[in-house]
Amino acid sequence: MATLRCFVDSMLPFTVEWRKGEEVIGMTDQFSESSLVEYDVGNAHSQVEGNYSCIAHSRDMEKPLMGRADTFLDVTGVTALDNCFPVTEPPPRILPPSNVTTVPGRDAILTCDISSTVPYNVTWDRPGSSHSLRLNTRVHLLRSGPSSSGTSVRRIPGDSVASPETREGTALTTFPSSFKPNVTFMAWDNTILTCTATGIPTPRMTWTKDGLPLPDDSRVVDFGDGRLFLRSMTPSLAGIYTCHAINDAGASEIPIYVSYSVPPTILEEVKQSYTVIETESVQLNCPAEGFPRPQIQWLFNGEPILNPGLDHFVDDQGSLSIPFAASENGGTYTCKVVNPAGQVSLDIALHVLGE
Numbered sequence: 001m002a003t004l005r006c007f008v009d010s011m012l013p014f015t016v017e018w019r020k021g022e023e024v025i026g027m028t029d030q031f032s033e034s035s036l037v038e039y040d041v042g043n044a045h046s047q048v049e050g051n052y053s054c055i056a057h058s059r060d061m062e063k064p065l066m067g068r069a070d071t072f073l074d075v076t077g078v079t080a081l082d083n084c085f086p087v088t089e090p091p092p093r094i095l096p097p098s099n100v101t102t103v104p105g106r107d108a109i110l111t112c113d114i115s116s117t118v119p120y121n122v123t124w125d126r127p128g129s130s131h132s133l134r135l136n137t138r139v140h141l142l143r144s145g146p147s148s149s150g151t152s153v154r155r156i157p158g159d160s161v162a163s164p165e166t167r168e169g170t171a172l173t174t175f176p177s178s179f180k181p182n183v184t185f186m187a188w189d190n191t192i193l194t195c196t197a198t199g200i201p202t203p204r205m206t207w208t209k210d211g212l213p214l215p216d217d218s219r220v221v222d223f224g225d226g227r228l229f230l231r232s233m234t235p236s237l238a239g240i241y242t243c244h245a246i247n248d249a250g251a252s253e254i255p256i257y258v259s260y261s262v263p264p265t266i267l268e269e270v271k272q273s274y275t276v277i278e279t280e281s282v283q284l285n286c287p288a289e290g291f292p293r294p295q296i297q298w299l300f301n302g303e304p305i306l307n308p309g310l311d312h313f314v315d316d317q318g319s320l321s322i323p324f325a326a327s328e329n330g331g332t333y334t335c336k337v338v339n340p341a342g343q344v345s346l347d348i349a350l351h352v353l354g355e
Contacts, residue, residue: 002041006054006069007221007229009034014058020050036190036231041073049073184259185233186341187291193228193256195243203245203252210239235260235291261341264290270335275351276325284320284348286335299334325352 008014008031018026018039026039041048051072058065094114114122185191197203205226207214214220214228219237221229226245230237238260244253267287276282288294296318298305305312305320312322312329318337322329330352336345 002043002048002073004039004041004052004054004071004073005036006071007034007036008054008056008067009223010056010058010067012058012065014056017055017057019053019055034192036229182257182259184261184340185230187233187260187262189233190229190231191233193230193241193243193258195226195228195245195254195256197226197243197245197252199245199247199249201247203247206244206246208242208244211242230258233260260291261339262289262291263342264288264294264337264339264344266335266337266344266346270346271348272346273349273351275353277353278326278355279324281321281323282325282350283322284333284335284350286318286320286337286346286348288318288335288337288344290337290339290341292339294337294339297336297338299336301331302334322350325350327352327354 004018006016008016010031010033013030013032015030016028016037017024028037031037037054039052039054041052051070053068053070056067058067094112098111110124112122183191183193193207195205195207197205205224207222207228209215209220214222217237219231221231223229226243228241228243238258240255241258242253242255244251265288267289270286274282274284284298286296288296296314298314298320305314311324311326312320314320318335320333320335330350333348333350334345335348337343
């Protein structure tokens with residue numbers, strides 16, 4: 001079985017079209033956010049070898065948008081590479097600004113309003129000056145005077161080529177207070193860890209795992225923008241992932257504790273009915289597995305067995321032993337298996353016969 005995968009990064013809803021050469025071989029339902037999209041080619045043989053395309057379609061208010069990635073499927077054993085690409089989105093638009101008039105010696109604030117569906121940076125330029133200031137949509141001119149008058153140009157990536165930039169002002173990077181430091185994922189889950197930071201200049205984002213560079217593992221993909229993709233979660237991917245934000249003014253970091261869990265299951269070979277004669281011993285077994293290791297609790301006729309003693313006890317494997325069975329021990333025992341990922345239970349009948 002061969003599977004093609006591509007990761008579509010888009011802030012707009014989109015659909016994906018799969019092609020072999022120029023032939024359309026599959027379409028998907030609409031996705032509302034960035035997603036990993038898969039297409040099962042089928043059993044690998046010479047007929048499925050060739051060039052494949054993953055084409056993402058989206059639309060804004062004015063025009064259709066498209067992003068595309070291509071790969072070659074080699075059935076001799078070389079698997080198709082995953083592709084990660086952004087869907088092209090419309091550039092930001094500047095709404096008509098208002099002129100500003102001020103008295104010499106007073107502060108002046110220049111403001112421009114921007115409409116955009118994508119993240120953007122704003123650069124303010126003054127013609128005739130070799131300096132540029134990249135901050136946000138507002139510039140505060142302290143104690144304006146004749147040398148401050150003139151025309152300011154707003155420049156946004158996508159509408160013109162940026163000029164050489166002098167950064168007049170920096171700030172340490174900071175993380176939002178809503179950041180979640182602990183996350184748990186089920187076995188084989190795909191997930192994206194997201195880390196955002198603010199700063200001037202815009203910080204560079206990197207990740208480490210357990211204090212070391214990210215492992216050389218195709219299941220761990222750093223997109224370079226604060227997002228880290230973890231594919232097919234297993235115990236080896238659990239650990240402490242640290243998000244680092246760095247700019248000219250300094251650096252900040254914040255850890256995310258990523259844990260792994262597998263819901264508990266009771267093994268199929270469990271015996272569900274026992275018959276013994278009074279005074280005989282009996283052991284009720286309930287073998288189970290899961291991660292973290294599940295705890296086993298026992299109930300008798302629906303009531304928890306709270307105080308095991310000489311007449312019955314539970315060993316390290318979770319088995320319930322009754323050394324000398326009596327008629328009152330007959331009934332329904334429930335084995336309840338629990339870990340942080342969930343719980344499962346099984347009823348076991350015990351019949352005690354008179355001597």
